[in-house]
Amino acid sequence: xxxxxxxxxxxxxxxxxxxxxxxxxxxxxxxxxxxxxxxxxxxxxxxxxxxxxxxxxxxxxxxxxxxxxxxxxxxxxxxxxxxxxxxxxxxxxxxxxxxxxxxxxxxxxxxxxxxxxxxxxxxxxxxxxxxxxxxxxxxx
Amino acid sequence: xxxxxxxxxxxxxxxxxxxxxxxxxxxxxxxxxxxxxxxxxxxxxxxxxxxxxxxxxxxxxxxxxxxxxxxxxxxxxxxxxxxxxxxxxxxxxxxxxxxxxxxxxxxxxxxxxxxxxxxxxxxxxxxxxxxxxxxxxxxxxxxxxxxxxxxxxxxxxxxxxxxxxxxxxxxxxxxxxxxxxxxxxxxxxxxxxxxxxxxxxxxxxxxxxxxxxxxxxxxxxxxxxxxxxxxxxxxxxxxxxxxxxxxxxxxxxxxxxxxxxxxxxxxxxxxxxxxxxxxxxxxxxxxxxxxxxxxxxxxxxxxxxxxxxxxxxxxxxxxxxxxxxxxxxxxxxxxxxxxxxxxxxxxxxxxxxxxxxxxxxxxxxxxxxxxxxxxxxxxxxxxxxxxxxxxxxxx
Numbered sequence: 001x002x003x004x005x006x007x008x009x010x011x012x013x014x015x016x017x018x019x020x021x022x023x024x025x026x027x028x029x030x031x032x033x034x035x036x037x038x039x040x041x042x043x044x045x046x047x048x049x050x051x052x053x054x055x056x057x058x059x060x061x062x063x064x065x066x067x068x069x070x071x072x073x074x075x076x077x078x079x080x081x082x083x084x085x086x087x088x089x090x091x092x093x094x095x096x097x098x099x100x101x102x103x104x105x106x107x108x109x110x111x112x113x114x115x116x117x118x119x120x121x122x123x124x125x126x127x128x129x130x131x132x133x134x135x136x137x138x139x140x
Numbered sequence: 141x142x143x144x145x146x147x148x149x150x151x152x153x154x155x156x157x158x159x160x161x162x163x164x165x166x167x168x169x170x171x172x173x174x175x176x177x178x179x180x181x182x183x184x185x186x187x188x189x190x191x192x193x194x195x196x197x198x199x200x201x202x203x204x205x206x207x208x209x210x211x212x213x214x215x216x217x218x219x220x221x222x223x224x225x226x227x228x229x230x231x232x233x234x235x236x237x238x239x240x241x242x243x244x245x246x247x248x249x250x251x252x253x254x255x256x257x258x259x260x261x262x263x264x265x266x267x268x269x270x271x272x273x274x275x276x277x278x279x280x281x282x283x284x285x286x287x288x289x290x291x292x293x294x295x296x297x298x299x300x301x302x303x304x305x306x307x308x309x310x311x312x313x314x315x316x317x318x319x320x321x322x323x324x325x326x327x328x329x330x331x332x333x334x335x336x337x338x339x340x341x342x343x344x345x346x347x348x349x350x351x352x353x354x355x356x357x358x359x360x361x362x363x364x365x366x367x368x369x370x371x372x373x374x375x376x377x378x379x380x381x382x383x384x385x386x387x388x389x390x391x392x393x394x395x396x397x398x399x400x401x402x403x404x405x406x407x408x409x410x411x412x413x414x415x416x417x418x419x420x421x422x423x424x425x426x427x428x429x430x431x432x433x434x435x436x437x438x439x440x441x442x443x444x445x446x447x448x449x450x451x452x453x454x455x456x457x458x459x460x461x462x463x464x465x466x467x468x469x470x471x472x473x474x475x476x477x478x479x480x481x482x483x484x485x486x487x488x489x490x491x492x493x494x495x496x497x498x499x500x501x502x503x504x505x506x507x508x509x510x511x512x513x514x515x516x517x518x519x520x521x522x523x524x525x526x527x528x529x530x531x532x533x534x535x
Contacts, residue, residue: 004278008269018274040397043275069296069401069522071288072350073280075261081280089281089349091289091401091522098397103279111350116296134278 003080006130013044016058018132026061026122026135028098042098063122064140065094072110088114092137106138113139147236148375148382149229149495149532151180151368158325158361158481161254165196165364166207168249172366173208180368181379182243187368189214189241191228193485196249204247214241220392221518222430225487226528229514230388232369233530242371246491249364250483253329259360259484260284261348284357284433285349286522291435292351294402298450302351304457305434306342308471309355309478311461312431313337316475319503325480329359356434358477358486365488367495383495387417387531394524402450404436405527406443406515413529414445419511421445424531426497426512427461427469428490431476432521440515444529463504469513473497473504487516491530498534510534 007018020027029041031048038050047054070090076082088110093099104120107113120137127134153175155168177184190212194200198207201217214235218227225246232244252259260283294300316322317336326334333341337355345354375382389412393405414420421444429437429444438452446469447455461471472478474493477486494512496502512532519525 004280007274007278011269011271011274013271014274042397043271045271069289069293071281071285071292071352072347073282073285074346074350075284075348076280076282077258077262078280084280087280089279089285089289091395093398099395099399101276101279101281111347116293 002125002134003128004134005080006127006132013046017044020060021124021133021135022131024124026063027058028061028094028096029056029058031055032057040096040098042100061094061096065092065120067104067114067116067118067120068093068099069116070104070114086110090114090137092120103136104139105136145384145386146372147233147369148372148384149367149491150370150375150378150380150382151176151182152492152495153179154321154365154481154489154492155249155363156321158363159253159328160251160362163251163362165249165251166198168364169196169204169247169366170208172249172364173245173247176366176368179380180370181377182368186243187245188212189232189235189244191216191218191232191244191246193224193248194219195485214244220526222432222485223487223516223518223526223528224485225491226388226514226516226530227390227526229369229385229491229530230390230528233385233388236369236371242374244369245366246369246488247364247366248485248488250485251362252360252483253362257360257484260357282349283520284352286520287433287435288349288352290401290439290522294435294438295351297402298453300438300453302343303339304453305356305438306339307456307459308431308434308437308461309342310337310339311459312472312476312478314462315473315504316479319475319480322475322480325359325361329361352433352435358432358482359479361481361483363481363483365492367488367491380499381535383498384533384535385530386533387413387415389413389416389529391527392525393527395522401522402439404439404443404517404521405525406440406517406529409527409529410444410515413531417531419531424469424511424513425506425509426473426494427471428494428512428514429471430486430490430515430517431472431478432482432486432517436517436521437471439521440517444513444515463506468506470504470506473502473506485518487518487528490514490516494532498532
C-alpha cells in the first residue's frame, strides 16, 4: 500500500524522532538553556539554533496543526512514488509552533481537497517494508 | 556612496549548444575559458585566480587547476548551487580590490540534458544517512514541488494569479525568440511550439507540481560558459569596454518555524549590493534574475526592491519586463532559464547577459543600458537556499 523511503541510521539527530514514530508519538524538542528565548527546535538537532546550547529536551506534540503551504506532485519517477499518482507534499504548522514537511493524505482528490489553513491531524502511516511508520496528516 | 571601480568583466563566452552529445563538461569549460580569454585579449598564462563551483567530471577547483595547467594564487571553490557564480564574482571583486589577483576566471560546464538528469522531478538521493534526508525523503518532495509550495503560499497570501506569473514566462520567451542560440536550444530540446507564447499557453501547459505549469519551469539543457574578471589596470588594456562590478551581496535563507516562505535570501543580499553600488533598483535597466521558475523571479524582484513584497502581480502586468516595453527593467533578455539555457546552475549566464547588455551586444538590446543586476538563487527557494546579488555598470 505505502512504500515510502525509510529513514536511515545511524543518524543521531533524528533517531529519537523516529523511535517516537514507532510508538505513535510525534516528537519535537525545546531548548532548556537558561535565558534562551527560543521556543521550539525542529528539525531534530543536537544544539539549539537560537543560543548554540546543547541542553535540549524531547516533547510529544498533540499532533494537530494547519497546512502552511502545499504542492501536488504530478511527476516523480522515484520508487515509492512512481505508482502513487498525484500526491501532496505539505509544510504543516503544528500547534506547538514547529513546521514540518509531510503529506496530507486521505482526501479524494489532492488537487482540489487540500487548502492552506486546513486543520490536520497526524497519522502514522504503516509501510509495506521497513520498521518505521511515516507521520502523515489527515484533515480533521 | 561613491562607486569603487576596481574590478571589471573583460571577457565573456557562452557555450552555444544546449544539446552537446559526446562533449564532456570539462570540454565545455575549457572551450569557454579559451574563448572568453580571447574575447578579452588575454592569454592562458595571464590567469592568476580560479573560482569554481566544483562542476565537471574531474571534480573542479583543485582538479580544474591541474586540468588547465595553471597555478593560481587564488583558488575559490564556493559551491552554493545556481548562485555560485554571483558569489564567485563577489569574491573576485573583493580579491582584486585587495590586490590578491589580477585576472580571475569563472567557468561552468554541464551535460545535464545528454545525461538525462531529472533535476526537477527526480529523486534526491543522498549517499549517507543524514538528518535532512531522514526528515524529508519519505515525502517525495521534488525540487519543483519545493518551489511550487512558495508559489502556492504567494497566491494565498497576496492574491497573485496564475496569469500574472505567466507574464514572466511570456517576457522571457519574447526575448528567447530573438536569440538564435535560444531558438536552437528549444528546437534541439524538442519544445512543443518554438514561438512566442501567451499567458493562456502557459496556463494550458500541464501542471508538473501544483500550482506550477510546465511553461513556468526552466528547461534542462547542456551548456556552460566562462567569464574573465580583471583589475582596472588589466581592464584598460583589454579588447572590449570593461563592465564594472560595483556592488555585491551574499546571503543564505532557510525554512524556520513560523518563517515566511515567500521571502528569499535576496531580501538580505540585495540591499547590501545596492548600498555598495550606491544605486537604487529603479535605476536598473537590466534585471538578470535566476528564472528556475516563474515564482523565483517573482519573489526575487520583490526582495531586491523592484516592488513591495506581495505586489509582483500588478507590477508585471502590462508587460513591463519585455526589453522593448519602454518601462523596464528588462528581464532575462537572453531568454532565461525558461527559454534559453539551464544546465543546472544558471548563475553564470546572468552575468554573461548582463555584460552583453552593457556592451551593447544583446540580441534584445535595451538602448543605452547603463546598469544591470545579476541575482542568483541557489538551492531550494522554499527550503535552504542562497542569494547572490551583483550590480554591473557600463564603463
